[in-house]
Amino acid sequence: MESFKIISRSEEDTARLAADLAGKLPRGTVIALYGDLGAGKTVFSRAFARAIGVRETVSSPTYTIIQEYILDDGGYFYHLDLYRIKNSRDALAFAVDEYLNDSNAYALLEWPERIEDILNPETLKINIRHLSDTEREITVGY
Ligand SMILES: Nc1ncnc2c1ncn2[C@@H]1O[C@H](COP(=O)(O)OP(=O)(O)O)[C@@H](O)[C@H]1O
Numbered sequence: 001m002e003s004f005k006i007i008s009r010s011e012e013d014t015a016r017l018a019a020d021l022a023g024k025l026p027r028g029t030v031i032a033l034y035g036d037l038g039a040g041k042t043v044f045s046r047a048f049a050r051a052i053g054v055r056e057t058v059s060s061p062t063y064t065i066i067q068e069y070i071l072d073d074g075g076y077f078y079h080l081d082l083y084r085i086k087n088s089r090d091a092l093a094f095a096v097d098e099y100l101n102d103s104n105a106y107a108l109l110e111w112p113e114r115i116e117d118i119l120n121p122e123t124l125k126i127n128i129r130h131l132s133d134t135e136r137e138i139t140v141g142y
């Protein structure tokens with residue numbers, strides 16, 4: 001996929017982008033989702049999950065760090081919120097690498113900067129930047 005940048009003007013725009021990407025990305029994809037508090041990472045994650053077939057309600061696993069959802073065909077969606085993790089050493093202590101190397105799963109990371117040093121070069125990077133109350137600049141690339 002070529003890198004690109006869009007302006008999202010609503011929560012729905014961001015959700016639509018997430019669903020579009022979900023339809024194009026293969027199983028095994030790891031998505032690093034960057035953005036400040038309130039940028040729309042969870043909005044994106046929820047729409048992405050829905051589009052790959054997760055039926056449960058997705059909310060950010062801020063306290064549990066990892067939430068895993070099983071898909072109908074036995075695949076998985078791993079949703080990680082690394083906000084409370086200090087660094088990759090702490091993350092490896094709970095075997096974060098197993099979530100990042102599962103070819104039968106999608107893994108989506110909020111606060112990926114915490115483990116930047118162990119992210120694989122194939123990780124898809126999405127950056128959501130606040131422009132205004134309702135507008136976000138979203139860049140997608142590797
Ligand atoms: N263009 C937009 N894209 C995504 N969210 C938006 C947008 N405009 C406003 N919002 C609002 O911003 C908030 C984003 O919250 P959330 O997804 O929980 O952020 P994060 O997980 O990055 O902290 C929501 O209240 C959402 O309605």
Ligand SMILES: [Mg+2]
Pocket residue numbers: 041042060110
């Ligand atoms: Mg969030």
